[in-house]
Amino acid sequence: MTDAVELEHATLRLGGRDVLADVSFAIKPGEFIGVLGPNGSGKTTLMRAILGLLTPSGGQLRVFGRTPWRGDATIGYLPQLRTVLPDLRIRGFDFMASSLNGERWGLPSLSRADRAMIEETLSLTGARELAARPLSDMSGGERQRLLLAQALIGEPQLLLLDEPLISLDARHQEAAIAVVRGLCRERGITVLFSAHELNQLIGALDRVLYLGNGQAALGSVDEVMTAPVLSRLYGTDIHVLRAEGHIFVMSRGRDVEHVAHRHNHGPGHEHHH
Amino acid sequence: MSIITDMFQYEFMTNAFAAAGIAALVSGVVGYFLVMRGQTFAGHALSHIGFAGATGAGLIGLSAIWGLTGFTLAAGIVMGLLSERISNRDVAIGIVLALALGFGLLFLHYYTAFASQATALLFGNVLAVDHATIATLGVLAAISLLALCVIMRPLIFASLQPELAEAKGVNLRFVSTAFLAIVALAVSQCAQIVGVLLVFTLMVGPPAAAQRVTTRLWSGLALSAGLALAEAWLGLTLAFYSDWPVSFCIAILSAAGYFAALGASALRWRHPHAAVLEDAA
Numbered sequence: 001m002t003d004a005v006e007l008e009h010a011t012l013r014l015g016g017r018d019v020l021a022d023v024s025f026a027i028k029p030g031e032f033i034g035v036l037g038p039n040g041s042g043k044t045t046l047m048r049a050i051l052g053l054l055t056p057s058g059g060q061l062r063v064f065g066r067t068p069w070r071g072d073a074t075i076g077y078l079p080q081l082r083t084v085l086p087d088l089r090i091r092g093f094d095f096m097a098s099s100l101n102g103e104r105w106g107l108p109s110l111s112r113a114d115r116a117m118i119e120e121t122l123s124l125t126g127a128r129e130l131a132a133r134p135l136s137d138m139s140g141g142e143r144q145r146l147l148l149a150q151a152l153i154g155e156p157q158l159l160l161l162d163e164p165l166i167s168l169d170a171r172h173q174e175a176a177i178a179v180v181r182g183l184c185r186e187r188g189i190t191v192l193f194s195a196h197e198l199n200q201l202i203g204a205l206d207r208v209l210y211l212g213n214g215q216a217a218l219g220s221v222d223e224v225m226t227a228p229v230l231s232r233l234y235g236t237d238i239h240v241l242r243a244e245g246h247i248f249v250m251s252r253g254r255d256v257e258h259v260a261h262r263h264n265h266g267p268g269h270e271h272h273h
Numbered sequence: 274m275s276i277i278t279d280m281f282q283y284e285f286m287t288n289a290f291a292a293a294g295i296a297a298l299v300s301g302v303v304g305y306f307l308v309m310r311g312q313t314f315a316g317h318a319l320s321h322i323g324f325a326g327a328t329g330a331g332l333i334g335l336s337a338i339w340g341l342t343g344f345t346l347a348a349g350i351v352m353g354l355l356s357e358r359i360s361n362r363d364v365a366i367g368i369v370l371a372l373a374l375g376f377g378l379l380f381l382h383y384y385t386a387f388a389s390q391a392t393a394l395l396f397g398n399v400l401a402v403d404h405a406t407i408a409t410l411g412v413l414a415a416i417s418l419l420a421l422c423v424i425m426r427p428l429i430f431a432s433l434q435p436e437l438a439e440a441k442g443v444n445l446r447f448v449s450t451a452f453l454a455i456v457a458l459a460v461s462q463c464a465q466i467v468g469v470l471l472v473f474t475l476m477v478g479p480p481a482a483a484q485r486v487t488t489r490l491w492s493g494l495a496l497s498a499g500l501a502l503a504e505a506w507l508g509l510t511l512a513f514y515s516d517w518p519v520s521f522c523i524a525i526l527s528a529a530g531y532f533a534a535l536g537a538s539a540l541r542w543r544h545p546h547a548a549v550l551e552d553a554a
Contacts, residue, residue, distance in 0.1 A: 090484075
């Protein structure tokens with residue numbers, strides 16, 4: 001079977017720096033891959049390369065056996081950098097609709113089937129009530145749920161979710177993981193799900209792709225989350241602690257994943273009810 | 274009804290209604306996207322650059338409308354090409370805007386015969402439009418609306434979700450440049466009616482009010498165009514019977530429309546169910 005994503009000695013270069021250097025791994029169709037690694041380790045760069053927005057400066061990168069190309073409709077994408085216009089008084093439904101064939105010229109139009117598909121996808125992610133509300137009145141978490149729904153639209157075969165859990169509260173984080181996990185199982189969709197913290201994903205993922213120091217390690221949790229592998233990826237001495245089914249990546253007594261996670265938490269999280 | 278028919282006995286009034294109608298429709302439609310993209314300041318800057326173009330054209334013996342259109346169009350395209358995001362940079366735009374006004378003043382200084390037209394350029398002179406101007410406005414309107422129809426789908430996508438649009442194959446720079454060129458054409462039409470200093474009255478007031486009232490795309494677009502048309506024509510009528518300047522009347526109506534819409538949406542938030550939603554946000 002053709003691999004969903006395959007890198008062969010691939011080098012991804014960004015701004016004069018090799019973000020990933022001579023990296024090889026293969027992701028099989030239908031796998032749920034948790035993508036982890038410190039800031040700047042190349043999680044976003046890898047996704048952009050899969051989308052065809054960045055050409056490898058060396059080696060090969062293939063998506064379902066083909067060279068990636070911009071506008072590939074079989075890939076659903078939730079970008080990490082999400083420009084949000086502060087005073088966008090457009091309702092959620094129209095926001096979703098804008099991405100449907102949004103690259104085509106002409107006037108926007110929706111068929112009955114398009115409308116049904118949008119409604120269905122919104123229900124799937126529990127974002128149905130957001131359809132009628134303007135984006136300017138949504139919390140960060142609500143926008144995030146809308147964006148997740150958006151990435152799922154159009155029955156993609158490959159889902160690239162770049163930090164989809166940011167600004168979601170614990171309940172919605174679990175729900176988001178469950179929805180993606182379900183789609184992965186039922187429809188055989190391949191998922192690359194990046195996060196700052198492994199523990200939430202442990203129950204959902206098939207394998208971990210850990211990036212760092214220009215390198216990558218792909219394997220089961222037990223294979224990747226070890227002191228030697230992570231020390232290589234972090235370029236420093238790493239200890240891996242396991243407690244009650246949780247895994248903590250420690251460097252000099254500090255939990256490196258949690259530190260990074262806190263730094264990335266911008267304003268606009270949802271309140272807990 | 275004689276109150277209305279009185280007005281149309283004068284040719285300058287029928288001309289003014291035609292010209293204001295064309296410019297208002299274009300302003301309402303193009304302005305809707307300008308407000309959606311948060312680029313209203315860029316639109317304002319384009320009008321000031323147009324002022325320099327119009328006075329400069331006078332200096333070398335060209336008609337003001339072509340100087341204005343040419344300069345705004347060139348500036349719009351340059352703004353779009355320079356950077357995807359420069360059109361949102363307030364400081365850079367503010368400096369270019371002031372520089373353009375300065376040049377406009379310099380051109381006026383050297384071409385003193387033109388000075389009488391400065392007020393008309395700055396504040397509009399819709400009561401003086403002739404048939405040739407109406408024809409020009411019609412052509413510019415057709416071009417800008419047609420171009421907008423062609424790029425509308427990717428424009429909306431790129432405005433709402435630039436990162437995703439880029440991944441899906443939308444050329445962000447092209448769309449942004451084409452849009453600013455359309456804005457430039459709309460600005461030069463709008464400036465013929467209310468002047469370069471008051472283009473906000475038709476290009477920002479009506480769409481901003483419309484977006485307060487409805488969050489649906491097509492309803493918002495239609496309401497924005499309708500409001501702009503109503504404010505332009507009511508403004509003309511008000512000016513005819515009050516003897517106040519037309520641009521002042523349109524400015525008053527534009528502000529009134531916006532604040533009424535703001536008040537209406539604030540009242541809606543007081544609704545008990547809405548209050549719960551607001552709390553969650």
